[in-house]
Amino acid sequence: MGLRRAAVAALEGGLLGRVPVPSSAAAWRHAAHFTFQPDPAPSAHGQTQKMNLFQSITSALDNALAKDPTAVIFGEDVAFGGVFRCTVGLRDKYGKDRVFNTPLCEQGIVGFGIGVAVTGATAIAEIQFADYIFPAFDQIVNEAAKYRYRSGDLFNCGSLTIRAPWGCVGHGALYHSQSPEAFFAHCPGIKVVIPRSPVQAKGLLLSCIEDKNPCIFFEPKILYRAAVEQVPVESYYIPLSQAEVLQEGSDVTMVAWGTQVHVIKDVATMAQEKLGVSCEIIDLKTILPWDTETVCKSVVKTGRLLISHEAPLTGGFAAEISSTVQIEE
Amino acid sequence: MRKMLVAALSRVLQGPAAARTVARVVVASRTYADFASEATFEIKKCDLHRLEEGPPATAVLTREEGLHYYKTMQTIRRMELKADQLYKQKIIRGFCHLYDGQEACCVGLEAAIKPTDHLITAYRAHGYTFTRGTSVREILAELTGRKGGCAKGKGGSMHMYAKNFYGGNGIVGAQVPLGAGIALACKYFGKDEICLTLYGDGAANQGQVFETYNMAALWKLPCIFICENNRYGMGTSVERAAASTDYYKRGDYIPGLRIDGMDLLCVREATKFAAEHCRSGKGPILMELQTYRYHGHSMSDPGVSYRTREEIQEVRSKSDPITLLKDRMVNNNLASVEELKEIDVEVRKEIEEAAQFATTDPEPPLEELSNHIYCNDPPFEVRGPNQWIRYKSAC
Numbered sequence: 168m169g170l171r172r173a174a175v176a177a178l179e180g181g182l183l184g185r186v187p188v189p190s191s192a193a194a195w196r197h198a199a200h201f202t203f204q205p206d207p208a209p210s211a212h213g214q215t216q217k218m219n220l221f222q223s224i225t226s227a228l229d230n231a232l233a234k235d236p237t238a239v240i241f242g243e244d245v246a247f248g249g250v251f252r253c254t255v256g257l258r259d260k261y262g263k264d265r266v267f268n269t270p271l272c273e274q275g276i277v278g279f280g281i282g283v284a285v286t287g288a289t290a291i292a293e294i295q296f297a298d299y300i301f302p303a304f305d306q307i308v309n310e311a312a313k314y315r316y317r318s319g320d321l322f323n324c325g326s327l328t329i330r331a332p333w334g335c336v337g338h339g340a341l342y343h344s345q346s347p348e349a350f351f352a353h354c355p356g357i358k359v360v361i362p363r364s365p366v367q368a369k370g371l372l373l374s375c376i377e378d379k380n381p382c383i384f385f386e387p388k389i390l391y392r393a394a395v396e397q398v399p400v401e402s403y404y405i406p407l408s409q410a411e412v413l414q415e416g417s418d419v420t421m422v423a424w425g426t427q428v429h430v431i432k433d434v435a436t437m438a439q440e441k442l443g444v445s446c447e448i449i450d451l452k453t454i455l456p457w458d459t460e461t462v463c464k465s466v467v468k469t470g471r472l473l474i475s476h477e478a479p480l481t482g483g484f485a486a487e488i489s490s491t492v493q494i495e496e
Numbered sequence: 497m498r499k500m501l502v503a504a505l506s507r508v509l510q511g512p513a514a515a516r517t518v519a520r521v522v523v524a525s526r527t528y529a530d531f532a533s534e535a536t537f538e539i540k541k542c543d544l545h546r547l548e549e550g551p552p553a554t555a556v557l558t559r560e561e562g563l564h565y566y567k568t569m570q571t572i573r574r575m576e577l578k579a580d581q582l583y584k585q586k587i588i589r590g591f592c593h594l595y596d597g598q599e600a601c602c603v604g605l606e607a608a609i610k611p612t613d614h615l616i617t618a619y620r621a622h623g624y625t626f627t628r629g630t631s632v633r634e635i636l637a638e639l640t641g642r643k644g645g646c647a648k649g650k651g652g653s654m655h656m657y658a659k660n661f662y663g664g665n666g667i668v669g670a671q672v673p674l675g676a677g678i679a680l681a682c683k684y685f686g687k688d689e690i691c692l693t694l695y696g697d698g699a700a701n702q703g704q705v706f707e708t709y710n711m712a713a714l715w716k717l718p719c720i721f722i723c724e725n726n727r728y729g730m731g732t733s734v735e736r737a738a739a740s741t742d743y744y745k746r747g748d749y750i751p752g753l754r755i756d757g758m759d760l761l762c763v764r765e766a767t768k769f770a771a772e773h774c775r776s777g778k779g780p781i782l783m784e785l786q787t788y789r790y791h792g793h794s795m796s797d798p799g800v801s802y803r804t805r806e807e808i809q810e811v812r813s814k815s816d817p818i819t820l821l822k823d824r825m826v827n828n829n830l831a832s833v834e835e836l837k838e839i840d841v842e843v844r845k846e847i848e849e850a851a852q853f854a855t856t857d858p859e860p861p862l863e864e865l866s867n868h869i870y871c872n873d874p875p876f877e878v879r880g881p882n883q884w885i886r887y888k889s890a891c
Binding site: 339 | 589655737
């Protein structure tokens with residue numbers, strides 16, 4: 168067992184890459200393009216423990232399975248703990264009929280998950296990388312999103328949550344780096360949520376699982392080990408569709424989600440120091456349905472908006488935000 | 497006979513040291529005419545599905561063929577080991593899926609088809625890139641992401657292409673419908689070409705594979721579906737992933753063969769049989785190659801958390817494809833041990849030179865970043881990560 172754990176550590180350690188001390192040579196990018204700044208430990212939810220992002224996900228899943236006897240977790244390789252160690256220990260604790268592997272079939276995983284959810288059980292499906300979610304796109308968009316509407320509220324798959332590692336990691340290239348939130352933003356009926364840190368991740372994931380609508384939860388893979396915070400051990404919920412103003416400012420509003428929140432935090436500090444510009448930073452958190460009120464209110468105050476995301480520009484979610492802000496102003 | 501008697505006499509008269517010198521002289525005076533020109537081998541019978549007859553139970557191997565196969569397999573083996581080394585030195589980054597252990601598959605397949613036939617596979621593609629005609633230096637340079645690479649340094653390990661070789665595909669199972677499409681084109685153009693569509697035991701559970709079986713059988717496409725069953729889909733053993741591990745039967749209405757993928761001659765004869773089946777217009781056929789990979793799924797996977805070291809060692813000692821060929825050739829007088837050692841030395845040198853090129857060739861220029869997004873004439877402007885960066889996408 169110890170050997171297996173070491174091997175698992177090597178597996179995902181290799182996957183994420185050990186980060187050596189950055190050199191000044193511009194040709195090689197040796198380190199991440201931001202510094203993760205942990206938020207202060209929340210005091211309202213009881214005892215906290217130092218956890219990184221994947222551990223906070225495991226904690227959330229642990230709480231969910233403990234509270235809800237119908238909850239099941241499934242996906243590729245989740246039984247041994249998952250390729251990013253998000254489900255470590257859960258199978259031992261809750262049994263092999265609650266935490267189990269599926270074969271290599273994303274369309275099957277989501278379709279199957281919809282079926283589980285429709286009967287009323289809580290289904291937590293894992294897609295191994297957001298880049299692989301596309302075979303399941305039809306199931307999500309045509310089946311999951313529209314179930315409640317087309318059955319006149321007779322049936323729904325609200326107890327379905329789909330989790331997937333998301334975003335660039337440095338060495339992922341075409342198929343281990345994608346940020347597909349914009350594709351799903353175009354689909355009413357589902358919710359899309361992206362946390363920026365371990366504390367946020369646990370609270371938002373638990374909210375997604377509780378939420379009576381099918382949710383897609385994207386986890387920034389570059390933060391799995393890099394982000395460490397004091398996270399409450401018990402369950403707590405962070406409301407969906409509520410953006411958070413992380414830093415108040417008066418000159419420009421900067422909106423981001425996931426990893427980019429940390430980049431713009433660094434940028435805001437630099438802007439203040441070097442240009443004397445006061446930036447208001449907003450973490451959007453929920454992409455769909457998004458908190459138009461918070462963002463618009465902020466832009467009314469500052470008069471300028473900058474949105475930063477990893478996904479391609481054309482039709483990216485920034486386009487939706489900027490056009491809505493224009494209409495609302 | 498006389499030479500051996502002389503040698504024996506000298507040994508008796510002059511002691512062990514002299515005997516060694518005499519032995520060397522005896523070997524050096526052997527000419528290549530002393531080797532047999534060919535030998536016949538018995539090969540394992542294939543399991544058949546919906547077929548009355550299978551490939552023959554014997555195979556003929558000529559000396560030239562044997563030497564060529566040996567050199568090719570050894571080149572692939574050393575190339576993969578060199579890639580392993582370069583990855584550990586962080587000269588190759590990203591993902592790298594190595595093919596050592598499975599050499600008999602790609603070399604056997606290539607031996608049975610023509611260069612005008614087509615082949616498509618998944619991401620464990622370095623062996624096929626080589627057998628389909630790309631040089632080792634272009635493959636290694638692609639792995640290190642340099643402009644001398646076969647995909648200009650933009651593809652990397654999983655995206656290598658060559659003439660009539662369609663990659664090199666990252667998404668599991670996605671290449672199978674493509675293979676059927678290529679087979680349709682072969683049938684349409686009527687040039688007697690076929691398409692070999694490869695996938696792994698993990699991909700065999702993807703829905704699109706079954707959709708492809710249906711289309712290929714319905715339209716009688718000249719497509720050989722080949723499942724390279726190396727027993728593990730990443731870290732999951734076949735028993736834990738598939739309701740039926742008889743991958744050669746999973747085409748249902750498509751006839752199938754199960755073949756020992758560690759024996760090059762088995763693979764070659766079966767592929768010849770399958771190619772004949774397709775070329776004669778009978779429609780698709782399915783081959784399951786039972787093979788094994790020594791490395792883990794990728795360079796991030798140590799490969800020992802889901803299988804034992806003993807298992808890997810056992811396969812290495814009993815079924816290694818290169819050793820199997822070497823033993824066959826030496827024991828049947830098709831080549832000598834020294835001759836094969838010379839080939840080893842030659843191969844090592846070639847790989848070293850290729851690695852040298854791969855580490856010193858410059859990276860592609862920044863302008864290359866935006867090229868080949870679309871096919872467009874004249875080039876159009878692509879937005880970069882911020883307002884002030886623009887690229888020109890040329891094709």
